[in-house]
Amino acid sequence: MSILVFIDQSEGLLKKSSFEAACYGAETAKIMGTDAQAIVIGECKEDLSQLGNYGISKVHHITDNNLQHFDAQVYSNVIFNACNSIGAEVVIFSNNTTGKAIGPRLSVQLEAGLVSGAVALPNLTNGFIVKKSVFSGKAFANIGINTNKKIISVNPNSFSINKTNNTATVSSLQVSSTSSKVEVLAVNKVTGDIPLGEADIVVSGGRGLKGPENWGLVTDLAELLGAATACSRPVADVHWRPHHEHVGQTGLAIAPNLYIAVGISGAIQHLAGVNRSKTIVVINKDPEAPFFKAADYGIVGDAFEVMPKIIEAVKKLKSQS
Amino acid sequence: MKILVCISKTPDTTAKIAFADNNTKFASDGVQWIINPYDEWYALVRAIELKEANPAISIHLVNVGLADSEPIIRKALALGGDEAFRINADGSDSFYVASQIANLAKEKQYDLIFTGKETIDFNGSSIGAMLSALLDLPFVSHATKFDVDGEKAVISREIDGGEEINKVAFPLVVSCQKGMAEQRIPNMKGIMGARTKPLQVIEAASISNYTSVVSFEMPPAKAGVKLVSADTPEELVRLLHDEAKVI
Numbered sequence: 001m002s003i004l005v006f007i008d009q010s011e012g013l014l015k016k017s018s019f020e021a022a023c024y025g026a027e028t029a030k031i032m033g034t035d036a037q038a039i040v041i042g043e044c045k046e047d048l049s050q051l052g053n054y055g056i057s058k059v060h061h062i063t064d065n066n067l068q069h070f071d072a073q074v075y076s077n078v079i080f081n082a083c084n085s086i087g088a089e090v091v092i093f094s095n096n097t098t099g100k101a102i103g104p105r106l107s108v109q110l111e112a113g114l115v116s117g118a119v120a121l122p123n124l125t126n127g128f129i130v131k132k133s134v135f136s137g138k139a140f141a142n143i144g145i146n147t148n149k150k151i152i153s154v155n156p157n158s159f160s161i162n163k164t165n166n167t168a169t170v171s172s173l174q175v176s177s178t179s180s181k182v183e184v185l186a187v188n189k190v191t192g193d194i195p196l197g198e199a200d201i202v203v204s205g206g207r208g209l210k211g212p213e214n215w216g217l218v219t220d221l222a223e224l225l226g227a228a229t230a231c232s233r234p235v236a237d238v239h240w241r242p243h244h245e246h247v248g249q250t251g252l253a254i255a256p257n258l259y260i261a262v263g264i265s266g267a268i269q270h271l272a273g274v275n276r277s278k279t280i281v282v283i284n285k286d287p288e289a290p291f292f293k294a295a296d297y298g299i300v301g302d303a304f305e306v307m308p309k310i311i312e313a314v315k316k317l318k319s320q321s
Numbered sequence: 322m323k324i325l326v327c328i329s330k331t332p333d334t335t336a337k338i339a340f341a342d343n344n345t346k347f348a349s350d351g352v353q354w355i356i357n358p359y360d361e362w363y364a365l366v367r368a369i370e371l372k373e374a375n376p377a378i379s380i381h382l383v384n385v386g387l388a389d390s391e392p393i394i395r396k397a398l399a400l401g402g403d404e405a406f407r408i409n410a411d412g413s414d415s416f417y418v419a420s421q422i423a424n425l426a427k428e429k430q431y432d433l434i435f436t437g438k439e440t441i442d443f444n445g446s447s448i449g450a451m452l453s454a455l456l457d458l459p460f461v462s463h464a465t466k467f468d469v470d471g472e473k474a475v476i477s478r479e480i481d482g483g484e485e486i487n488k489v490a491f492p493l494v495v496s497c498q499k500g501m502a503e504q505r506i507p508n509m510k511g512i513m514g515a516r517t518k519p520l521q522v523i524e525a526a527s528i529s530n531y532t533s534v535v536s537f538e539m540p541p542a543k544a545g546v547k548l549v550s551a552d553t554p555e556e557l558v559r560l561l562h563d564e565a566k567v568i
């Protein structure tokens with residue numbers, strides 16, 4: 001019996017959310033008295049033995065011509081075969097777009113109960129119970145998995161990376177695969193940008209910024225902080241910003257270390273997507289804005305006056321450090 | 322072409338989230354129920370748009386739920402579904418729900434199955450992918466655009482840090498999100514017509530639950546906001562650096 005962690009990669013580079021999943025798998029393995037192994041699918045530019053730093057003992061690398069492009073059906077079939085060959089009982093994913101596309105498929109194939117969006121390690125004192133985020137971050141549910149095999153997908157940014165100094169053994173694994181029925185016509189990467197779901201810091205703007213021409217206040221600060229940018233729904237609806245920046249109940253749900261909201265009222269549907277952020281900063285000219293109730297730090301003031309000063313202060317801080 | 326749209330009933334986005342029976346159940350008293358926004362705004366409306374472009378398309382709706390789901394099923398019919406099925410069960414386990422829908426889909430042989438990318442209550446993001454496994458069909462998740470090109474579908478889907486354009490032959494399963502379509506409200510004609518559209522109740526098959534809800538909990542309350550004067554925004558930067566240690 002062993003724990004298998006799916007390591008997601010993008011263009012040959014391992015994702016931060018994969019390291020989180022690896023650490024989660026390693027901690028779970030400790031609780032269960034076993035070891036955590038990893039599976040990497042497709043060509044990879046990185047040295048996979050580094051996964052030892054995240055608690056992985058052994059990496060199974062699977063490459064073949066059918067696996068050059070991600071396809072939920074093909075990948076889940078391959079992971080299913082790998083689970084059988086390795087004897088994996090518990091499979092861990094990151095709950096990112098890839099994990100969401102494969103985890104539930106694998107659940108059916110392995111006849112393994114799935115908890116998606118886990119925010120804490122499993123509790124084994126009375127069954128196998130995993131805490132997950134529900135109601136778009138407004139609450140948690142403790143879910144019991146009733147099946148022998150189990151799948152957990154971990155919410156990005158909700159489990160901290162604990163880096164040690166170890167090397168994993170890497171070997172290639174031969175399992176049969178099928179060819180994809182999905183033809184990829186194009187891949188359009190927003191290069192240079194930090195993926196919003198993985199970002200440690202997010203700077204976000206709302207209707208209070210009045211128009212797309214003022215977004216420099218958000219993007220300049222984001223650039224200085226190495227942050228991703230986000231926006232409220234009406235801002236994306238009127239195309240001031242692209243749809244993929246829309247956070248909230250009907251957009252992306254994120255949980256960065258720091259979320260800075262500029263000119264956003266903090267409607268309940270917006271909060272639903274950002275309330276798992278560890279520190280929330282609100283800049284709004286209306287002291288009654290509901291966002292202040294959910295904030296850790298705030299400035300009641302005009303963003304057009306406050307933001308340039310914040311940007312200056314961050315520049316100064318960065319030049320000192 | 323036959324399209325199946327999966328419709329889930331969720332609490333309204335402004336509903337108060339609280340729990341009853343020793344935190345084992347969602348406190349539904351006084352809660353307004355809606356069609357899960359991803360199912361309605363994106364999956365269903367896109368299906369309706371496809372039908373408007375090609376009247377030979379028929380749209381079936383399926384909900385796994387009890388009789389109290391019928392108002393939202395009628396609303397989906399009013400928006401433009403042709404026929405609806407309610408599988409009579411109170412499912413909270415994704416595998417249970419997906420298996421019920423798969424039974425219907427096996428019988429009806431749909432060309433296309435749409436789900437929302439997730440529900441706003443359980444945030445499971447599972448039904449579409451599970452259906453694709455149960456039916457052994459290709460699955461395209463997080464679709465932001467969907468068009469028909471002859472015998473194939475051309476789909477834009479979100480990936481981490483960008484988008485991908487896929488082309489897939491029918492039949493397939495697609496999970497839908499923002500970008501697919503614009504929100505609509507049903508018109509009078511739709512509402513009147515929905516009353517007589519077929520809504521068939523099917524008894525649920527006996528299927529075991531892979532998971533069960535043990536309890537719910539609310540997140541710990543915030544300590545309260547620390548306000549910095551608008552005259553000294555640099556103080557905020559200092560606090561974020563020295564106190565919160567986040568920059």
Ligand SMILES: Cc1cc2nc3c(=O)[nH]c(=O)nc-3n(C[C@H](O)[C@H](O)[C@H](O)COP(=O)(O)OP(=O)(O)OC[C@H]3O[C@@H](n4cnc5c(N)ncnc54)[C@H](O)[C@@H]3O)c2cc1C
Nearest residue numbers: 206207208232233248249250263264265269270285286303
């Ligand atoms: C079913 C449903 C789902 C929804 N889903 C989402 C979702 O996923 N995400 C989302 O964001 N919204 C969502 N909404 C919309 C949500 O209810 C709010 O309407 C929206 O979040 C408001 O966006 P906003 O804060 O940018 O704009 P407003 O509400 O217009 O707020 C603008 C804010 O800017 C402040 N302001 C104005 N000028 C300045 C200035 N010069 N300096 C500083 N502050 C200033 C104002 O005081 C105000 O608080 C949803 C709504 C519904 C009904």
